[in-house]
Amino acid sequence: MPEGFERGLLARITRTVGEHYRIIHANPLSRIGFWVVSVFTIVAIFAPWLAPHEPWAMQYDSEGSIASLRPPSLEFPVGTTHLGYDLFSQLILATRTTLIIGAVSGFISIVIGANIGLVAGYYGGKIDEILMRLTDVLYGMPFLPFIIILIALFGRKLEFVILAIVLIIWRTSARVIRAQTIAIKQRQFITAAKARGCSNLRIIYRHILPNVLPLLLLYAAFNIAWSIITEASASFLGFGDGTTISWGGMLYELWLSGKTRVAWWWFAAPSLCIITLVTSLVFVSRAYEEVANPRLRKR
């Protein structure tokens, strides 16, 4: 690869990253959200090194008895479970599971949703009709029950949770991006590109895609947030991956143990993590909402 190309690519990436950094930093709420999400990401990456204990290892206190149902203390910052597991370690390791699920299903679903929306909106006619009827069918699918059915049939595995989420969640982004594509398609620069003899694919990906990008990123953030809430709900009902720890799974264990009456810390820690992360994602998305819909800026 010629050196100049590489430098050009690097410059372009730096410019794009810088641009998005500016978009997010223009809005104070988005700025807070961005930093919170970054902290969670760092925790997720370094989780195995940050967690002081094994997630499912019984802890003992200095007197040698099992540290069961201890409220938060210096030794156990967020307390322990009825079996003496360290909740702080569980919380850190669960961050990784949650972020993997959120990032993977958010990414795949937005790729599917964007492509279906772009193709349906650009070509119109029969293709549009078929793709939108397909989207309608998915709107008829109850989301969480669909995950429950898939997990019950195929087993409690992370892949199936992600698969089930991805199969349904792209529907909203497809509809929204289709509508935007139809609006952009009628603009003059598209006609000009056609007159120059650009291929359909080139028009879709080089001319229309950059214009729907803010909307796409907005829905990517939404999809990640929805995936996280949905995974947590499925795990809470006992339909998550049984071998990896997740925030919803921690609350499921609490519910199963029947210690809801006493162990407030066991409830508070994973709940606060879910709420903080999802709220931050929504805050970040607000920056793109303003770019995608400039009328909002006045408010």
Next chain:
Amino acid sequence: MLEYVLRRLLYMLITIFAVASILFVIFRLLPGEATLQVISPAMDEAVQERMKAAFGLDKPLLQQYFIYLKNLVSLEWGRSFVSARRVIDILEYRFWNTVLLMAAGMCMTLMLGVGIGMVMAWKRNGPIDIIGTVTGLIFQAAPPFVTGLLLLMVLSYRLGLFPTGGMYPPGQRPDGVLELLFMPEFWHRIVLPTITVGLYYITTPMLIMRDSMLEVLGSDFIELAKAKGLKPRVVMIKHAARNALLAVVTLASIMVGFAIGGQVVVEALFSWPGMGQLMVESAASHDYPVAQGTFLMLAILVISLNFLTDVWYCYLDPRIKISASGLN
């Protein structure tokens, strides 16, 4: 209008048919025996064979598919592995319990959401506006089981104000929906699940109402109404809110789709004997006929509600009708 409604009705039937077909495919993709769907593996080998023939499971797949569709239409949805009762009978009882809770939750969401959103826009940037936005965003981010657990822990366990679950006291099962509605215990028990469902969905209608209100408040006819010397309350409710409501209705159909998910969690959490709880229980105990029937019933509920909101929207905003028929 009629043409539009009929076309939506046709789409609705096609969608139900498509969902049923997808369900058929998913259950056939099952690792191992495809017959698990109707025949419990716990049964005797010879009995299993006999049942296979009885259910037509020894026939080719395409023929099985037609039998499946025929059974769906004639409401032959199989029997539960666990209780041996007919799935359709189990569902009939559960269906109304779900609808009751959903209706209560939706009423609370829409009334409170629209009301608060209206006031937020009227007193824009005031304390109500800011508190409303922040708490709204937090409740939207809190999955329903978090809110529900919190309510249970504080109001039920600590303060003892509400029962922890169920729909009526143990051993006092009412004979019908009407008798249920006259039980004070029922109303006592529906409070917490309703608040939980309501709080989860309140944010969207609230914020949409606020934004839509702000837009309406900027228009000339509001200025005129104020200039006429009408009371602010009258302008807010009769002139502005009425016009702003349309945006909330558009959203109702999207909310309905999500509402089912929250419903499942809340029913499981509060042991509410509805379809959501049945879904969780039957899937966990691998009671496939019940799981399949419940899923289909939930899907039909979602699809019909989508249909109803579409029609309602068309009634409120006749422009939809014109653009819809203009498309084809």
